[in-house]
Amino acid sequence: MFQGGYMGKVLRVNLTTKTVSVEDLPEKIARDYIGGAGFGVKYLFDEVPGEVDPLGPDNKLIFAPGPLSGTSAPCASRIAVTTKSPLTGAVGMSLSGGYFPVELKFAGYDVLIIEGKSETPVYLHIKDDKVSIKNAEKIWGMDTQITQTIIKQDVNDQNTRIACIGQAGENLSKMAAIINERRAFGRKGVGAVMGSKNLKAIAIRGTQEVPIADPEAFAAARKFMLGAMKESPVLYPEFSKLGTPMVVDATSAMGMFPSENFRTTGEKDYSTSIGVEASTSRNKGNEHCYGCPVGCTQLKLAKGKRYEGGMSDPEYETYYSLGGVVGVENVDSIIYNDMICDKYGLDTMSVGVTIALAMELFERGLLSEKDTQGFDLRFGNHEVVTQLIEEIAFRREGLGELLCDGSRVMAQKIGGDASDFAMHIKGLELPAYDPRGAKAHGLNFATSYTGADHNRGYAFQEIFGIPVPQAYDRFAVVGKGWLTKWNQDIRCATTDCPTMCGFLMDMALPAIAEQNTADLVSSASGLVLTKEDVGKVGERVNNLARVYNISAGFTRADDNFPKRIMEEAIKEGGSKGQLIPEADLEIMLNEYYDARNWSQDGVPTREKLVELDLPEAVTLLEKRNML
Amino acid sequence: MFQGGYMGKVLRVNLTTKTVSVEDLPEKIARDYIGGAGFGVKYLFDEVPGEVDPLGPDNKLIFAPGPLSGTSAPCASRIAVTTKSPLTGAVGMSLSGGYFPVELKFAGYDVLIIEGKSETPVYLHIKDDKVSIKNAEKIWGMDTQITQTIIKQDVNDQNTRIACIGQAGENLSKMAAIINERRAFGRKGVGAVMGSKNLKAIAIRGTQEVPIADPEAFAAARKFMLGAMKESPVLYPEFSKLGTPMVVDATSAMGMFPSENFRTTGEKDYSTSIGVEASTSRNKGNEHCYGCPVGCTQLKLAKGKRYEGGMSDPEYETYYSLGGVVGVENVDSIIYNDMICDKYGLDTMSVGVTIALAMELFERGLLSEKDTQGFDLRFGNHEVVTQLIEEIAFRREGLGELLCDGSRVMAQKIGGDASDFAMHIKGLELPAYDPRGAKAHGLNFATSYTGADHNRGYAFQEIFGIPVPQAYDRFAVVGKGWLTKWNQDIRCATTDCPTMCGFLMDMALPAIAEQNTADLVSSASGLVLTKEDVGKVGERVNNLARVYNISAGFTRADDNFPKRIMEEAIKEGGSKGQLIPEADLEIMLNEYYDARNWSQDGVPTREKLVELDLPEAVTLLEKRNML
The missing domain is CATH 3.60.9.10 (Aldehyde ferredoxin oxidoreductase, N-terminal domain)
Structure with missing residues (x-):
């Protein structure tokens, strides 16, 4: 009610x-x-x-x-x-x-x-x-x-x-x-x-207040959540002071901070050049979202001639996309280029990975000097990153037109082997975690309903070693199908739907996230939701989205990795020797589909859809003879 | 009271x-x-x-x-x-x-x-x-x-x-x-x-209301002013649609829109490249000050590769300082460079004229290739204008350090004949009106208490042909001393002190400005001020400021023009042949000092200071034995 x-x-x-x-x-x-x-x-x-x-x-x-x-x-x-x-x-x-x-x-x-x-x-x-x-x-x-x-x-x-x-x-x-x-x-x-x-x-x-159905219960739930936040080992003062850029050091140490279009992951140590110490040296204070006591966003001011005066708040992902993955070790250029991406309205992640592809194709001779119009597309050339962002934003003839629709379209336009080096899944460019170094994290990229998206099922167990629901070996393959389902459902249910901050729910409160969501949402809205109801919401959304994607033409074959992830082992560093051969992907996918009660084609079963009360999904799949 | x-x-x-x-x-x-x-x-x-x-x-x-x-x-x-x-x-x-x-x-x-x-x-x-x-x-x-x-x-x-x-x-x-x-x-x-x-x-x-002493009288005065604004021949729709950039065309036609550090004024026609038609083609709408029904500020969006996305609202003066005076005919660069001057917090006028000096000294060989660190300081090079603005803002070693304190300091540092080409008066760079083409306008630059400042006594009689208090020939010398005093006092009394918009008072309402000010200020504040009281305020401020400047070391010798204005006649265009030889300056200064009841050394007389009730100024000059 x-x-x-x-x-x-x-x-x-x-x-x-x-x-x-x-x-x-x-x-x-x-x-x-x-x-x-x-x-x-x-x-x-x-x-x-x-x-x-x-x-x-x-x-x-x-x-x-x-x-x-x-x-x-x-x-x-x-x-x-x-x-x-x-x-x-x-x-x-x-x-x-x-x-x-x-x-x-x-x-x-x-x-x-x-x-x-x-x-x-x-x-x-x-x-x-x-x-x-x-x-x-x-x-x-x-x-x-x-x-x-x-x-x-x-x-x-x-x-x-x-x-x-x-x-x-x-x-x-x-x-x-x-x-x-x-x-x-x-x-x-x-x-x-x-x-x-x-x-x-x-x-x-808006000028109206959001009413609370049961103020007393809501106040109690809120107090509980604030208390749990205070007890988190990372939230204060670390995360609130350093924000997501602190992850550069963590993933670098793990040998899974991707660099140079994923070809040198783990070989170079970006934690010194663009790690948290370097980036924090540019800090000028933090920003808060409405009602957030943490304020993890770190405003940074660039130094040095070319980028002086540039001001932005790059997140971890941007140290990768405008840093490591394009081979850039200049922290000021990252701040500046993040700023202009915001100005022009561009996703820093896809932009950086697409530029990285252009750089690799240039070095491999798949993009000629003529194609590149004199732009010097060497890895590490941060000035050309700035230039390409502008070419992309304005869809300029030549490189702008070629890059501006992302790595998949770009590779298709170039043809030949270009697609082998395009680091995307379902067209969405990979986030800042080499899937080879954290298999559940990777499997989430392969299966999440939005493409290679770290935010739809963050494997904090592998990345931060948080043992909820239990501890996991990040290199292991077996068990990751089940874990990925768990991560995707809890993320959806306690972060994407209520809507709460993912950093908090994943990094600080995963053990209590479902109960916390149930208590807060119930007391605020007047709906009566148990912890179990909340859990089901995550599963329901992931299933309905899967059926939508099927209707858009996606199949099991799209739950995949770029060729490099499956064929080249990481050469150095904390994930040395790791890769995800096709056989491992198949093992993980089979387990994942089983855990979801989907067919081995990756189609949700009637049983699962009925259990989740999704008759519309049943109807859609029936029409296509897929049930 | x-x-x-x-x-x-x-x-x-x-x-x-x-x-x-x-x-x-x-x-x-x-x-x-x-x-x-x-x-x-x-x-x-x-x-x-x-x-x-x-x-x-x-x-x-x-x-x-x-x-x-x-x-x-x-x-x-x-x-x-x-x-x-x-x-x-x-x-x-x-x-x-x-x-x-x-x-x-x-x-x-x-x-x-x-x-x-x-x-x-x-x-x-x-x-x-x-x-x-x-x-x-x-x-x-x-x-x-x-x-x-x-x-x-x-x-x-x-x-x-x-x-x-x-x-x-x-x-x-x-x-x-x-x-x-x-x-x-x-x-x-x-x-x-x-x-x-x-x-x-x-x-x-602030959250308080500004109280009005006599609401009825104030409403009547306000209504009168709004009525007068509506009757102005230029305010609506022209000025409200075009803003100050429309003056580019006017002064170009008069042959007094300065270009290339004033050496080619009138030779080139900037009204086509950066005139009102060109600049208006970039318009995206206008902005208002609080309580202004005109909204003359025109937001403009730059086009073309290098400046695409640049957004600003350059005034007339900036079409000169980042345009004509540096020989630039690219309207998009003006919008862009105006934007970065705002960002870095720089006066576009002084910056442009100082860059123009650097350009002339470079072309004359007074600045060597080594001095200019590879910057190509040709007139018309709009890209180098962008670069120099950054050098100046950050006071960078080399050209930044050399230019960032304005044309006077820069010329002194370079030495030799450099000061002959520095277009400033009392250290303040000249505005966008060649003094040779409008003598009272020029005499105001020479005598205003802030240096070469068009806003302290705008000669709208010469620039716009508004016959208040009477019509004037802009090339004439005699009569300009008196006129300059009149313009400075009315500007001060009806614009700078009350504080009202100078565009309005000068361009639209000069005939009624004193009475209008008296009525509005009296009814709003409760002070009882007549039109004559208001007039005196302007004179009082100009006298007190003059005595202040004397105490800071200024003399008649500082009421002057740059050498070029006095020695080179304008070569082409609507002011062809005009210059202000030293003899003409002396005639105008003498008349101006007489009109002000100042000594021929430019020092206010005791009589004038007593009349204006400025005993503090009398005391100061007495101490220096200057009365």
Whole structure:
């Protein structure tokens, strides 16, 4: 029973017809999917057929915070956007934080669905129940930082929070992000979908309070969570002082910080040049998301002639994508290049890995001097990274056009053996963990519904040695199928749906995450959810997303690794000798599918879908004769 | 008699002792100086001896909006900062607009005096009566745009308005500006004074209303002013659509848009390459200051590979300083370079003219290849302009160090004939009007108390042909002394002190400016000021500032022109053949001093000072045996 006051409103905006409507969110959806990615996957499944062109008017953008966003629950200012990804063709779901997420709740909505396509540039302005589609011709062409400044002026309210695209999204780069403040809905080309709809920005200001169904129980749950956070061995002061860049040192020591397009992982020691000591020397203070007592985001100021004055807050992944994987050991260039990716609205991860591919192909002679227009694509050339980011953002003729849709498209365009060196899964470029050095972490890349995505099932057991639900050998193969399922479901249920901060839930609170989510969500929303119910939500979303991807054409063959991961062993360092031969992948996949009660083709069984109460998924697979 | 409620508060902050105090503003000062520049000059005269080192702890920064700022009087959101200028050594007074000016009033203050010097970087945070000096170490080194974003987060209030310095001010460049939003207290190195005090920013939020002494009379005066604005032939739609860049075409047609360090003025037609049509083609919309119905600021987005994505709002002066005077005909580079000057906190005008000097000295062989470190300093090389702005902002060894204190210092360092080509008066670089083509406009540069400053006595009679108080031939010499005095006094009284927008008062309302000011200021403040009282204020401030400059060592010899203006006639175009030979300067100066009742040495007479009720000025000159 809903007691959460306004909880349960879906705001729907059609950009073709310029109509705005508000619907009730069915209580069943709220209970079965909780919020965030759950709502996103459910609405995508119901409303966007798997065959739809991701950059056509029939694709939709589904924004959903969670039931805890905007409450006093710590670390819950997160919001998911779900769409059919133009980069992967699969479910594209991406989360962001900051202050934008809570404004939608303060305005009275749990879901915002954007559909259709405007003929001319527009932006959406939501102020409580006043929703308007405004002319954005004057801001079209502007970067994300200026866009936010101007819209705040335009709506005459500095407290309005804005998510927008930069030039990369306008130019339909499949690596385009949606940026709010300096944060990003980074991956899977969600910015290109926004650009394809001629939607420059979404500006939101809400003035309502998020009601709490059972304030006493909520206060108790909140107190418990804050207490657990204080007891975490890493959260204070380490993580709050150092943020994610501290992971550079950890993965370097483990020999799984990828460098030079994964060909030299473990050979070089990036922990000295761009590790936490180097990056922390540029620190100027930290930033918080709404309601977060940790504040892990570290603002950094670049030094040195070329990058002096550059200011940004690169996360761990960016030390890899604009650092190690392109062979760059200049920490200032990473800060600067991170800043311009934010400005242009680009995913630093896909951009860096795609540039790394260009560098390897250049060194191998698969890209000629003529192709590269005089750009010197040596690994380690941080100046050319800056140049290529601009080429990509503006989809410039030549290298810009070649790189701007990511490594898969680029390799296809070049042909020959190029695809062998493209480090992506399902089109999504690999994150900053060499799968060869942590097998469950890798298997999650191979199987997660968004492609090679570390955030859909982070194997903290392997990376941080946290023994929950038990300890695991990171090199072992057997047992990783089961573990990956567990990681994906708990991550989805306690992070992506409620929506809570993944860092916290994975790194500090995994042992209590499900109970904690159940207590907080129940007391806040008035839904009665047990720990077991929460667990099921994660499994439900992962199954529904899998069926969606099947409808979009994905098969077991897409649950794979780049050739290099399966054929070249790591040569040096803490993961020396490791690789994932095809036989090992098959063992892990078989175990994973078994653990999920999916067929060996990777198709969910009727039994599992019925258990999860997913008749829509049964119907879809029946129509295709796949059950 | 004060009826204006809180009017009359001076907030004094000592950064050495970290003390904050509030004093009453004496009614006599309010009446005799009105506000803004008037308050600034008065407090500077009383508290900062003329011999003080501008970058030492004894200099002060005096911020003062006017009695109309924060009221509903249109176009009054202006604030003056007054200090001893490190660039000129004279009174340094600079005004800015936007939203920052009114916040000080909303917080309850008419004047903010900053004195002393902090040992470590700090910023000042004013929230009504809560005033605190905060640690700014984490933002030291950051550009002005990022600084504003971070402070808003730091104080957790997006409506806080901030004036700050960028890297140029930190590095004590004598061309450093103070930036609020993208606006500037641009000239005279006021940003370096802030930097010398280790003061990164001033953040203000006020929540009080500015009381109106006689609401009925005020409403009538306001209505009258708005009516007069509507009747102006240029204000709507032209000026509100095109902004100051429209002046490029006007002065080009008159043959007085300076190019290539003033050596080719009138030969080239910049009105096609960077004139209003070219610049307007980049328009993306306009911005308003608080309470302004005109909104003349035109946001522009640069196009073309190198500058794509650059966004700024260059004023007319910048089309000259980063365009004509450096021989640049690329409008996109002007937008981009204007943006980075704002970011680093630099005065575009002084920066451009100083670069122009470097270019001329390079072409003449006075700067060698070795001096220029491989920079290609040809006129027209817009890329090198971008590079030099960075060298200057960071005071980099070599050209950065050489250029960053302006053209006077640079020429002195180089020696030889270099000073002959330095286009400054009293150390302040010339504005975008060739003095040879408009003699009163030029005489104002030569005599205004801040150096070559078009804003202290704009000769709209010569530039726009507005026949107030009568029509003038712009080439004529006789009569210009009197006219310059008139322009300086009315500008000071109706623009710099009240504080109103100079564009309006000069270009649209000069015939009614004094009466308008008297009516608005009297009804708002409760002071009873006649049109004649207002006129006297302008004269009083100009006299007191003159005596201050005398105490700082200035003499008649400093009321001069660069050698080129006096010795080279304009070769082509609408001002062909014009120059200001020394004899003409003497004629104009003599007439100007006579009109002011000053001695032929340029020293105010006792009679004039007594008439203006300036006993402090009498005392100062008596002590020096100058009366």
